Amino acid sequence: MKYEKSSRLYQEACRVLVGGVNSPVRAFGAVNGTPVFIKKAKGSKIEDVDGNRYIDYVSSWGPLILGSAHPKVLQAIRNAASRGTSFGAPTHLETELAELIVEAMPSIQKIRFVNSGTEATMSALRLARAYTKCNRVIKFEGCYHGHVDSLLVKGGSGMATFAIPDSAGVTVASAADTLVAPFNDVDAVERLFEKFRDEVAALIVEPVAGNMGVIPPKPGFLSGLREITERYGSLLVFDEVITGFRVAYGGAQSLFNVTPDLTCLGKIIGGGLPVAAYGGREEIMNLLSPLGRVYQAGTLSGNPLAMTAGIATLHETRKNGFYDRLEKKSKLFAEGLIESARIVGCPVQVNRVGSMLGLFFTEEKVVDYSSAKSTNTKQYGRFFHEMLGRGIYLPPSAFETIFLSSAHSQSDISQTIKASERAFRAAQIELGVAALDE
Numbered sequence: 001m002k003y004e005k006s007s008r009l010y011q012e013a014c015r016v017l018v019g020g021v022n023s024p025v026r027a028f029g030a031v032n033g034t035p036v037f038i039k040k041a042k043g044s045k046i047e048d049v050d051g052n053r054y055i056d057y058v059s060s061w062g063p064l065i066l067g068s069a070h071p072k073v074l075q076a077i078r079n080a081a082s083r084g085t086s087f088g089a090p091t092h093l094e095t096e097l098a099e100l101i102v103e104a105m106p107s108i109q110k111i112r113f114v115n116s117g118t119e120a121t122m123s124a125l126r127l128a129r130a131y132t133k134c135n136r137v138i139k140f141e142g143c144y145h146g147h148v149d150s151l152l153v154k155g156g157s158g159m160a161t162f163a164i165p166d167s168a169g170v171t172v173a174s175a176a177d178t179l180v181a182p183f184n185d186v187d188a189v190e191r192l193f194e195k196f197r198d199e200v201a202a203l204i205v206e207p208v209a210g211n212m213g214v215i216p217p218k219p220g221f222l223s224g225l226r227e228i229t230e231r232y233g234s235l236l237v238f239d240e241v242i243t244g245f246r247v248a249y250g251g252a253q254s255l256f257n258v259t260p261d262l263t264c265l266g267k268i269i270g271g272g273l274p275v276a277a278y279g280g281r282e283e284i285m286n287l288l289s290p291l292g293r294v295y296q297a298g299t300l301s302g303n304p305l306a307m308t309a310g311i312a313t314l315h316e317t318r319k320n321g322f323y324d325r326l327e328k329k330s331k332l333f334a335e336g337l338i339e340s341a342r343i344v345g346c347p348v349q350v351n352r353v354g355s356m357l358g359l360f361f362t363e364e365k366v367v368d369y370s371s372a373k374s375t376n377t378k379q380y381g382r383f384f385h386e387m388l389g390r391g392i393y394l395p396p397s398a399f400e401t402i403f404l405s406s407a408h409s410q411s412d413i414s415q416t417i418k419a420s421e422r423a424f425r426a427a428q429i430e431l432g433v434a435a436l437d438e
């Protein structure tokens with residue numbers, strides 16, 4: 001494959017955009033490369049400016065559960081755009097999307113739309129602090145909740161990728177109220193609560209971790225968090241920005257049958273446009289302005305194009321059998337990858353919840369951030385480039401999620417599995433060479 005145009009556009013971008021990108025992981029730094037520039041995408045396929053076509057498993061980092069440019073979503077956006085792109089005044093579309101979400105997630109009685117997942121988690125924590133009149137917040141190592149100052153502490157995603165323990169520019173004071181526990185460790189959470197009783201406003205968690213690769217909750221982990229937070233009078237905040245409408249129509253809270261106090265959503269609910277939201281019990285949500293004293297606003301919040309893309313997306317995913325089909329396909333995909341790796345003797349772990357997959361180069365089970373970090377990311381990088389060269393576009397970091405969509409076909413999957421055998425072999429050789437070097 002040729003990447004001449006991408007190279008040129010990247011150099012041009014680097015002159016005016018920091019690192020040539022607007023979100024760090026896109027720069028391919030974690031896999032020792034430079035990014036391909038995208039021209040267009042349709043269904044499960046994405047095409048770069050050099051005309052290379054790939055089967056896309058990044059899915060815009062999660063939103064594209066229907067694949068790219070779904071006809072119903074595009075039509076909805078076109079219709080809305082012809083009536084005007086923003087009013088700064090209420091439209092019925094906001095109510096419609098809110099009703100769909102409230103119906104899907106009974107823990108949400110009222111909801112507020114914002115423009116990014118970062119805004120959703122930041123505002124949910126502000127609300128939790130106002131409601132509980134406490135300051136501290138507990139998060140988990142390796143969980144990513146957007147680039148909120150107070151949560152950029154031992155975060156995952158880009159931060160894990162670049163091994164920066166804290167972001168520069170975050171004051172000691174703004175991180176001081178954040179407590180960190182290892183994922184999947186209820187006892188550690190209990191200890192934090194014993195130590196900081198009456199001080200913890202909220203515990204925020206990705207119910208399925210998706211920013212350190214994919215790490216499912218151990219049985220009893222989420223229900224344990226529910227029990228502890230309730231006992232200590234803290235709020236349980238589920239960051240379902242990835243998992244909402246992804247692992248099930250009702251999100252991880254329906255899949256694992258645990259009811260949070262507040263839920264953060266994003267990605268899928270915008271159908272590929274910038275939308276996020278937070279919601280929960282009415283008595284908590286009513287503390288928000290204009291009813292209450294917690295301030296939070298947004299010039300483009302509830303934007304009609306974004307609302308309509310979200311509505312069109314949820315209308316598709318709520319159809320009978322949607323998640324069953326996605327589950328079957330994802331299971332075949334995971335089994336195929338594991339089998340390819342086995343054939344060439346490449347040790348891997350595939351963690352999967354529904355259409356979220358994490359591929360780790362290791363023999364050990366990956367259950368938390370420290371086990372994720374000890375996997376062979378160099379090998380992942382080699383695997384990534386081998387797959388890219390064979391027309392398979394995987395996340396450019398070992399700590400991101402592989403997403404399947406309803407657009408992935410049987411033949412996409414067999415093509416990917418076929419390519420993976422060769423790529424695993426190359427990754428194995430890479431490991432052999434690296435071992436000789438040492």
Ligand SMILES: *Cc1c(COP(=O)(O)O)cnc(C)c1O
Nearest residue numbers: 116117118144145146239241242
């Ligand atoms: C993507 C993500 C966010 C941040 O959303 P942005 O829209 O990128 O700000 C927050 N939480 C989780 C779990 C995410 O995956």
